[in-house]
Amino acid sequence: MAYDEEDDNAVCNLEKDMHELGITQNLLDLALRHAEAAHAHRITALHLVIGELSSVVDDSVQFYWDFVSKDTIAEGAALHFERISAVLQCHDCGHEFPRSGDYHCPQCGSGRVTVKRGEEFYLDSIEVED
Numbered sequence: 001m002a003y004d005e006e007d008d009n010a011v012c013n014l015e016k017d018m019h020e021l022g023i024t025q026n027l028l029d030l031a032l033r034h035a036e037a038a039h040a041h042r043i044t045a046l047h048l049v050i051g052e053l054s055s056v057v058d059d060s061v062q063f064y065w066d067f068v069s070k071d072t073i074a075e076g077a078a079l080h081f082e083r084i085s086a087v088l089q090c091h092d093c094g095h096e097f098p099r100s101g102d103y104h105c106p107q108c109g110s111g112r113v114t115v116k117r118g119e120e121f122y123l124d125s126i127e128v129e130d
């Protein structure tokens with residue numbers, strides 16, 4: 001048999017890896033575009049904002065960063081992650097509250113809440129050298 005259960009698991013892991021690899025590649029492309037626009041010759045640092053509920057794993061991004069940035073002007077750039085705590089908002093009373101493992105409004109008990117902050121992942125700024 002060419003495809004047993006273990007092979008299926010391997011495919012799943014690969015897809016997860018591809019997810020983070022793709023994100024990191026996009027991040028590099030974005031940083032390079034900004035650096036080019038600023039006529040910079042070297043990128044020394046990237047400041048990233050990562051939400052508590054984001055599916056992005058910073059360790060994976062760091063791992064792939066070294067790989068994708070090799071032989072670019074961003075090689076060796078430091079990655080700084082700023083973590084954002086999740087904030088939920090209640091649909092019924094408008095109350096905003098930090099997520100504490102529960103998705104119910106502490107003020108009125110409603111379960112109709114949306115995530116206001118905490119799912120984001122973006123490039124906030126880059127540091128460059130001319």
Ligand SMILES: [Zn+2]
Pocket residue numbers: 090091092093094095105106107108109110
């Ligand atoms: Zn409420």
